[in-house]
Structure formats: C-alpha cells, structure tokens
Amino acid sequence: MSKQGGPRMMTKERQSNRRERGAPFVAVLLFLLVAAFAGPAHAGRSPAEPPLLLEAIEIEGNTRTPVETVNRYLPLRAGQEVTPISILLAVEELERSGIFERVEYASRPGGERGAIVLLLTVTEWGVDFRFGAGYQDLSGWYLIPAELRFDNRLGRGERTRLHARLGHRLAGVAFLFEEPRFGDGRNHWGFSLSGFGNNRIYYVDGIEYRHALSRASFEAHAGRRLTEHLEIELGGCVESVEVDSFAEAYSESEALGVDIGDRLEVGDLPAGVAADVGKESRGILRLDWTWDSRGPRLVAGSPASGLWGRVRAEEIIQGDHGFPRVTADLRTYGAFASTALAARLRAGFAGESAPFHDRFYVGGLYTVRGFPSQSLSDPSGETKFWSASVEVRRALIGSKENPRLAGLLFLEAGDGWNDESPRWSDIAAGAGYGFRLRVPWVGWLGVDVGIPLTDTPAEESFHGHASIGWTF
Amino acid sequence: MPASIAAVLLLTIARSGIAGGGDGDGPRVLSVSPARDGEYVVCDVATDGLPGERATRSMAGGLPAMVEIVLELLGDEGRPLVRRDVHYRLAFDLWEEFYRIDGNGGEWRMNDREGIEEFLHRLEDLPVAPLSALAPSGRYRIGVRLVCHPIAPVEKMRIGEWVAGEGSGTSRDPDEREVSLGLGSVIRFFFGGARSEDPPGGEGFSPWFTPEELAHASH
Numbered sequence: 001m002s003k004q005g006g007p008r009m010m011t012k013e014r015q016s017n018r019r020e021r022g023a024p025f026v027a028v029l030l031f032l033l034v035a036a037f038a039g040p041a042h043a044g045r046s047p048a049e050p051p052l053l054l055e056a057i058e059i060e061g062n063t064r065t066p067v068e069t070v071n072r073y074l075p076l077r078a079g080q081e082v083t084p085i086s087i088l089l090a091v092e093e094l095e096r097s098g099i100f101e102r103v104e105y106a107s108r109p110g111g112e113r114g115a116i117v118l119l120l121t122v123t124e125w126g127v128d129f130r131f132g133a134g135y136q137d138l139s140g141w142y143l144i145p146a147e148l149r150f151d152n153r154l155g156r157g158e159r160t161r162l163h164a165r166l167g168h169r170l171a172g173v174a175f176l177f178e179e180p181r182f183g184d185g186r187n188h189w190g191f192s193l194s195g196f197g198n199n200r201i202y203y204v205d206g207i208e209y210r211h212a213l214s215r216a217s218f219e220a221h222a223g224r225r226l227t228e229h230l231e232i233e234l235g236g237c238v239e240s241v242e243v244d245s246f247a248e249a250y251s252e253s254e255a256l257g258v259d260i261g262d263r264l265e266v267g268d269l270p271a272g273v274a275a276d277v278g279k280e281s282r283g284i285l286r287l288d289w290t291w292d293s294r295g296p297r298l299v300a301g302s303p304a305s306g307l308w309g310r311v312r313a314e315e316i317i318q319g320d321h322g323f324p325r326v327t328a329d330l331r332t333y334g335a336f337a338s339t340a341l342a343a344r345l346r347a348g349f350a351g352e353s354a355p356f357h358d359r360f361y362v363g364g365l366y367t368v369r370g371f372p373s374q375s376l377s378d379p380s381g382e383t384k385f386w387s388a389s390v391e392v393r394r395a396l397i398g399s400k401e402n403p404r405l406a407g408l409l410f411l412e413a414g415d416g417w418n419d420e421s422p423r424w425s426d427i428a429a430g431a432g433y434g435f436r437l438r439v440p441w442v443g444w445l446g447v448d449v450g451i452p453l454t455d456t457p458a459e460e461s462f463h464g465h466a467s468i469g470w471t472f
Numbered sequence: 473m474p475a476s477i478a479a480v481l482l483l484t485i486a487r488s489g490i491a492g493g494g495d496g497d498g499p500r501v502l503s504v505s506p507a508r509d510g511e512y513v514v515c516d517v518a519t520d521g522l523p524g525e526r527a528t529r530s531m532a533g534g535l536p537a538m539v540e541i542v543l544e545l546l547g548d549e550g551r552p553l554v555r556r557d558v559h560y561r562l563a564f565d566l567w568e569e570f571y572r573i574d575g576n577g578g579e580w581r582m583n584d585r586e587g588i589e590e591f592l593h594r595l596e597d598l599p600v601a602p603l604s605a606l607a608p609s610g611r612y613r614i615g616v617r618l619v620c621h622p623i624a625p626v627e628k629m630r631i632g633e634w635v636a637g638e639g640s641g642t643s644r645d646p647d648e649r650e651v652s653l654g655l656g657s658v659i660r661f662f663f664g665g666a667r668s669e670d671p672p673g674g675e676g677f678s679p680w681f682t683p684e685e686l687a688h689a690s691h
Contacts, residue, residue, distance in 0.1 A: 114567045
C-alpha cells in the first residue's frame with residue numbers, strides 16, 4: 001500500500017529548500033542532548049534524622065481494604081528503623097497511591113525507648129463524580145463532562161472509571177479498570193472498553209481538512225516490575241476502525257475556491273488516506289519495556305535526576321496482513337543549583353502498510369513546538385520519525401523545589417519520512433519559552449511559545465500551545 | 473417546589489460542611505507587652521493553649537512540631553510598618569526522653585510536657601523592630617499572630633523536596649494528559665466544609681504606645 005503521492009501540504013523538495021537553515025540548530029541541540037544524558041546524576045542529599053524503631057503500624061477506617069492491600073502501597077514494616085522524614089515520605093506515598101480518599105497519621109511512643117507506633121486513619125472512597133479536561137496530541141483539547149470513579153470498591157486498590165470525552169475533534173466513552181499492584185505488589189493488570197469518534201486533521205494544498213474516523217476497542221494488559229527500575233507489560237487489543245470516505249475543509253482559500261465545509265470526496269483524497277477508507281477489524285499485540293530511575297527530589301517542579309524511558313513494540317494484524325510499529329521515548333533529568341535540565345528523545349517506525357491513523361505526525365506540543373500540530377508531515381503520515389527536545393526549567397515564584405510558577409526555555413528538532421532517506425535539510429527546528437503554573441487540585445497548567453527556526457508551512461513567526469502538565 | 477428543594481439541599485450541604493470543620497479552640501494570645509531592649513523594640517507575649525493536643529501527640533511520636541509567631545509593628549492607622557517572623561521548633565527525643573525547643577537564637581531542654589507549656593505560656597523578648605524605625609512622636613502598637621503546626625512546616629518543605637510531584641506525564645499514552653476535579657471537593661470548598669491545611673491560630677495586640685512610653689525590658 002503506497003503512502004506516497006497525492007495532494008500534500010508541502011512536498012519534501014519544497015520543505016528541503018525551506019529548511020536548509022536547520023542543521024546548525026540541530027548541532028546545538030545535539031550538544032545539549034549529549035550534555036544532558038551524560039551529565040552527572042544529582043542524587044540529592046539524604047535526610048539526616050536519628051533513627052527510631054517502628055514497633056507497630058495500626059490502621060483504622062479500612063472497612064473493606066485488607067492490611068495486605070495497604071502493605072502493597074505503604075513502604076514501611078514493623079521492626080524497621082525509621083526517621084520522621086521516612087515516615088512522612090511513606091505516608092505520602094500511600095496517600096498518593098489514591099487507594100484512599102484521605103490518609104491521616106499520628107504516632108505514639110512504643111514500649112521501649114526510641115520506639116514508636118504509627119497510627120494510620122484512612123477514609124475509603126465512595127463513588128466519586130468528577131469532571132475535567134484533557135489534551136491528546138492528535139485530537140486536541142476535549143472536556144470530560146462526567147466521570148464516575150469506583151476506586152478501591154473491591155478493597156484491592158483497584159481503579160474503576162467510566163468517563164465521557166467531548167471535544168472539537170473527539171467524542172466518546174470509555175470504561176477502564178486497573179489493579180496497579182497485586183500478588184507480591186510488583187504485578188499489575190487492567191482492561192478498557194471504549195468507543196470514540198475523532199477527526200484527524202491534515203493539510204492539502206495549505207487547506208486544513210478534517211477526516212472522521214471511529215474506533216471501538218477492547219484492550220487488556222498485564223505487567224510486572226522486574227527490578228527496582230524496570231517494568232514490562234504485555235497487552236492485547238481487538239478493535240474496529242471505520243474511516244469516512246470524505247474529508248471536510250476546515251479553512252478556506254479564495255484562490256483555490258475552497259470554503260469551510262467543502263468536501264474532499266474519496267477520489268480527491270490523498271492517496272495514502274483514500275487507501276484506508278472503510279471499516280476494518282483488527283488485533284494488536286503489544287510489549288512495553290519501561291525504565292524509571294527518576295529520583296524523588298524535585299527542582300523547579302521537575303525530577304532532579306534520573307531517566308525515564310519506554311520502548312513499545314506492536315504487531316498490528318489487519319485483514320490478511322500485519323505490520324509492526326515500534327516507538328521509543330527516552331527522557332533524562334538533571335539539576336544544577338536551582339535550575340533543572342530535562343531532555344527527551346523520541347523515535348518511531350511503522351511498517352509500510354500501516355494506515356494513516358497508525359503513522360506518525362511531526363509538529364506540535366509533543367514533537368516540535370514552533371509548528372502547528374501535525375503540520376510537518378504528509379497528510380497520510382510518516383512511517384519513521386524522530387524528535388528531540390531540551391528544556392531548561394527554573395522556579396519563578398515559590399520554592400525552588402516545587403514552585404507555584406516555573407519558567408522554561410526549550411530547543412527542539414524533529415523529522416519524519418517515508419520511503420526516502422532522511423536528509424539533514426529536512427529537519428525542522430524550533431526554540432521558545434513557556435510557563436507552568438501549579439494550580440491547586442489540578443496540577444500544572446502551562447503555555448509555550450515556540451519560534452520556528454526553520455521555515456514553517458504555516459507561514460507564522462511563532463506558535464503558541466496551551467498544555468496540561470509538562471510536555472515530558 | 474423544585475426551587476425550595478434545591479434551597480433545602482444547598483442549606484443541608486452548607487450546614488453539614490460547617491459542622492465538619494472545627495479542630496478545637498487552638499492557641500490564644502492573652503496579652504502583648506512592648507518594651508525596649510537597647511536599640512530594639514521587643515515584646516513579651518502571654519499565650520494559652522500551646523502547644524495543643526495534636527502537636528503534643530506529634531512530638532510524643534517522634535515528629536517535630538513548630539510554633540510560628542508573626543510580629544508586626546503597626547503605625548497610627550493600623551498600617552504594618554515592620555514584620556518579623558519567629559519560629560520555635562518543638563521536638564521530643566525518644567531515646568533520651570526530653571523535650572527540646574530551638575528558636576529565636578536559643579535552645580532549651582525540658583523534662584516534661586509541663587515545661588514546654590510553661591515556656592510557651594510566656595514568650596519573652598521577641599524582637600519586633602529597631603527603635604530607629606519609630607518616629608519620636610508616633611503612636612504604635614504591636615500585632616501578634618501565632619500558629620502551632622503539629623508537623624513543623626520545615627519538615628513538610630523537606631518532604632516537598634523529596635516527593636516527586638506529577639512532574640512529567642508518563643501515562644499510558646505519552647501524548648495525552650488529563651486533569652479532573654471531584655464534584656464533592658468543589659462543593660465542600662464553596663460551602664465551607666473543605667479541610668484547611670492551615671492549623672488554627674490566635675492573634676492579639678498590644679496597647680497603643682509611643683517610643684517614650686516604652687519601658688526597658690526586664691530580662
């Protein structure tokens with residue numbers, strides 16, 4: 001199945017001519033990435049407190065949660081040495097696990113000198129009704145108008161959620177179940193059932209088109225933490241995907257005589273998209289390796305040391321053929337005084353027969369921020385891509401560890417391609433700045449302004465993005 | 473009819489929220505007595521209710537507590553001119569079994585809880601402002617706010633350094649982020665039942681005084 005040819009926003013040749021200035025920025029980015037990944041891990045200082053003996057742990061309020069479940073999330077055991085800091089950290093970890101609505105703690109002297117008894121009072125969840133918002137790189141912003149959570153109803157620390165998503169380019173419902181720790185506490189499993197319709201965007205001759213596709217899927221996964229830092233997960237999914245036979249214009253062009261809402265019928269669709277029109281049932285097998293050695297210490301709201309990385313390998317079986325898809329995402333963190341340095345490398349490969357909705361798109365908040373989302377790729381996506389980002393983060397208001405407001409500077413680059421060999425001159429680069437505000441209850445919200453350092457197909461001097469959380 | 477049901481519902485929620493909020497009486501400031509100590513304005517603060525039950529429990533269990541005192545020199549119209557913060561860290565040594573107080577440039581050891589209460593009942597020579605900050609003809613008073621934190625904020629800040637927040641999105645899909653709010657917590661927040669992180673505090677004021685009227689500190 002060919003993904004080449006057909007109308008495109010900008011041909012590779014044109015992109016090549018317009019991006020010749022990309023190489024110097026990539027060299028700078030390369031240097032910063034090497035510095036970030038090779039930099040010394042900042043271990044942080046150990047809290048020095050005189051050790052006490054934890055004589056016993058008493059738990060109250062757990063009507064349906066057995067002690068074994070609590071023990072999977074509380075890293076303390078009777079008989080071990082503790083300090084005030086280690087107690088607070090452990091209780092914090094239990095609280096952050098979310099298996100209880102509230103965790104209160106107190107302590108009292110034990111039976112002998114230097115011994116204490118930890119008293120935990122927990123409040124179990126009722127049915128929790130929530131609402132919120134989200135962002136997906138390929139589907140944009142959406143609202144969560146209703147979410148029902150039935151967390152830890154079985155006393156196994158499980159999460160059970162039913163929620164709806166409603167956005168400009170996304171609508172649907174999902175039911176999710178997950179047991180983050182079971183057995184010896186190192187295993188997890190879960191499943192989800194979902195049905196979503198979304199509009200994928202692509203550009204043809206500079207016109208933005210939206211192409212509807214709907215997806216109904218059942219997914220299940222199970223995994224195990226093999227070592228302190230390494231986890232593997234095996235997943236499977238069966239789904240039905242239906243791609244509409246037309247796309248609708250979402251911008252207009254007097255020169256081309258295109259108005260908003262005009263249809264691009266199947267014969268006029270980009271070849272790589274037209275080939276995927278129709279309904280397909282398929283199965284997906286997935287294997288993830290995840291490495292997480294990030295330290296707990298924060299600087300500017302960001303981990304101060306360590307690595308996080310995930311390699312995902314999938315085999316997608318669709319009709320009488322299958323194709324592989326592999327993605328890698330590697331992030332590293334460091335800190336120097338009150339400044340945090342974070343870097344990210346991403347890369348992906350998909351088989352040539354991958355439909356456009358399984359391919360990669362470059363441009364936007366999670367790849368190269370100086371450009372609109374997906375604007376740097378063919379309408380039918382790319383089978384290979386990479387992107388790299390370096391961010392310097394610093395507290396602006398509040399504590400240097402976990403400030404109310406943090407600022408960041410970033411430099412990033414990326415490229416996607418299909419059959420042809422990648423070229424230096426095709427690399428898109430961007431730089432910019434951003435802010436992250438820590439909002440009570442919600443967490444980090446932010447805005448980023450990216451300035452394209454290479455020519456942009458959007459013909460704009462900068463591009464703004466609003467974000468939930470950090471980009472990485 | 474639906475409107476009245478809604479009103480009753482809202483009132484019920486509000487009332488239940490208020491009913492759930494209390495956390496004891498908290499500490500009180502009984503008196504604030506300004507004085508002069510060399511070239512400095514100082515004050516003695518008489519208090520009641522310190523360190524309180526929760527802080528005592530926390531100390532007995534090996535976790536340090538803290539008394540935070542905010543001293544403000546107030547001008548003629550009640551405008552704050554100078555502000556000072558004084559902290560006393562209260563801890564119990566579970567090995568040697570004595571109480572220790574650190575703060576305001578000193579360290580004290582007490583054998584029992586009564587010793588701590590007695591110390592905190594009258595806090596002496598708390599620095600407020602240099603005498604030079606006062607105009608000879610001006611009228612002033614000193615405002616005092618005090619809070620007892622069952623777990624010393626310093627310890628909590630140290631925890632903040634160590635506990636990784638939701639810093640980086642490492643969800644199942646690296647290109648997806650979500651936030652959500654519980655309807656219950658929003659309702660509790662707006663109708664007053666939300667649990668405040670701030671422990672109860674007390675405040676008090678000295679009588680009005682002029683620099684001339686300041687007696688020399690007797691300590």
